[in-house]
């Protein structure tokens with residue numbers, strides 16, 4: 664396991680993923696009944712943008728910094744900015760801390776909801792555990808995220824939001840992860856599953872969509888945002904989210920923000936954005 668998210672925290676793909684995460688949280692909060700958030704590949708919870716790793720890659724400059732510099736963001740983006748402000752009590756100029764998916768999801772939980780986080784990396788797990796040490800609504804496990812899909816599903820609440828956000832270090836992990844999500848759905852068929860995937864070249868993504876459609880017989884909403892042309896197989900040109908069992912009107916909430924995000928994040932108007940049902 665070589666992947667360290669601290670090099671990538673706050674990049675364009677994180678921004679896209681985390682804003683849609685908030686849209687799903689908003690949709691789930693429309694009903695009073697509790698839900699469980701499961702984050703299978705949680706990372707460390709939040710990231711110091713002044714750390715050596717973040718400063719070395721500076722990926723956040725073309726991600727969250729572009730968003731923070733933009734006037735009049737849409738309401739959903741403003742919720743995201745407010746969450747970032749909450750983790751930076753000393754102010755956001757300069758921006759120091761960037762929240763990861765566990766922190767953002769936790770920020771939007773209500774008193775009746777809870778979160779389960781799993782992280783396998785030996786160095787990252789203790790940091791994540793420490794981040795939520797005093798939080799009774801959050802359980803943190805040093806565990807394989809795919810095992811977590813078996814261990815923690817279905818949740819006792821029978822309402823759940825599952826984020827699957829692997830580093831894709833293993834060959835063919837994109838195809839494998841679709842099968843794992845299909846198996847998890849068999850355990851918990853009404854869960855809202857959100858799978859993040861990298862976009863390098865288009866043809867590979869088209870194949871992935873076909874295989875998802877074959878394996879999963881539930882509604883799948885696809886949201887994608889690319890900031891470069893999708894034709895360099897070695898480069899992260901964009902990213903996508905496959906959302907199984909999307910909550911009512913999630914597509915509308917995403918469609919309202921996607922053109923704005925693309926305009927702010929794209930490099931010289933390259934790349935594309937799309938929302939569709941598979």
Ligand SMILES: C[S@@+](CC[C@H](N)C(=O)[O-])C[C@H]1O[C@@H](n2cnc3c(N)ncnc32)[C@H](O)[C@@H]1O
Nearest residue numbers: 668704705706763764782783784807808828830
């Ligand atoms: C893309 S990062 C997660 C970022 C995080 N979800 C966020 O949005 O802030 C992927 C994480 O998965 C961890 N990881 C890798 N393989 C794993 C596995 N099999 N089970 C659980 N975690 C794993 C890595 O250490 C890394 O922290």
